[in-house]
Amino acid sequence: MNREHRIWQWITHIIMVLASIGCLFxxxxxxxxxxxxxxxxIREGYSFWPKSFSLEAYSYLGGKLNEITRAYGVTALITIIGTIVGVAITAMLAYPLSRQDMPYRNLVAFLIFFTLLFNGGLVPTYLIYTQAFEIKNTIWALVVPGLLTNGFNVMLVRSYFASSVPTPVIESASIDGAGEIRTFFSIVIPLSTPILATIGLFQLVLYWNDWFNGMIYITDSKLYSLQNMLNRILTDIQFLASGSLGSNVRTGPMPSETVRMAIAVIGVVPLLIAYPFFQRFFVKGLIVGAVKG
Incomplete structure (x- = not known):
């Protein structure tokens, strides 16, 4: 390793460290x-070194512990179901598209790509889910929409299958008598762990952070996801802080700003816990899956 190369390596490391610190701040x-x-x-604004420490925001949220716990359970349930089913659908759709001998595969790929650019709009989608599927105010209203919006994941997995699963291996399995289903589950899936873990992380984040479907399709508070429940708490506290009702309930100002931050912490911590389990697959799956299309 020559001196010039080491200098550029140090410069790259310094830039990445500074970028990481900038993201962490x-x-x-x-x-x-x-x-x-x-x-x-209120007096001095936000600071990295506050003069006074307070648990007021978390104390306020603790008064709504039952609602938050139930919302955590709902969110965990839809995240687990949606991630598993979403990854399965994506893999089973991407595998035939990666096979050169599949009839009309380019047409099917184009139709999937078309959904990335255009959609039917909110009103037709709402009518389909509420009147055709009749899933309004059910747990499926939080699961099904996320399963039908993964065209990007399909393209990513198709590229990985085409570039990283050797065709001779599949042909050898066929010669040995393995059917398509046996080949898919016994050969393709074990060789595709990095990309499946990658899109699994994508699906997990999608379901965990989703608030729009709950706002549109859910009116029963018992089915609120975590994001919808936290949004309702934030709306309530902002109403109390801005109206005269807040002065009758509390002697001091409502902790609207600190509660907003505490809500964000509560929402993001589970994702931070889950990410290390996917990290070793994430970079390899994302890079290799994007090399060839």
Whole structure:
């Protein structure tokens, strides 16, 4: 390794460290602000080094522990179901598209790509889910829409299958008497763990952070996802903070700013816990799956 190469390597490392710190700072500020008193934020704004420490925001959310716990359960359920089913559908659709001998595969691929550019609009989609599928105010209203919006994942997995699953291996399995289903589950799936883990992470984040479907299709508070429940709590506290009702309930200002930060922390922590389990697959699956189409 020559001197010039080492210099560029150090420069690259420094740039990446600075970029990582830049990405980390907002999250650190988020956590610190959630433990800062409302009075200090109102007087002096947000700071990485608050003068006063307060658990007021988490104490307020603790009063709604039952609702938040139930919302966590709903979100965990739809995330698990949606991720498993979504990955299965994506893999089973992408595998035939990666085979050169599939009839009309280019037409099917074009139709999938078309859905990435255009959709039917909110009103037709709402009518289909509520009147044709009749899933309004059911847990499936939070699962099904996410299963039908993974065209990008299909293209990603198709590219991985085409470039990373050796065709001679599939042909050898066929010669040995293995059918398409046996080949898919015994050969293709074990060789595709990185890309499946990658799109699994995509699906997990999609379902965990989803609030739109709950806002449109769910009116029963018992079926609120975590994001919808936290949004309702934030709306309630903003109403109390801005109206005269808030002054009758509390002697001080409602912790609207700190609660907003605490809500964000509660929502993002499970994803931070899950990410390390996917990290070793994520980079390889994303890069290799995007090399060839």
């Amino acid at each position: 907002p999250f650190v500020l988020l956590i610190v602000s959630s433990f800062t008193s409302e009075h200090e934020i």
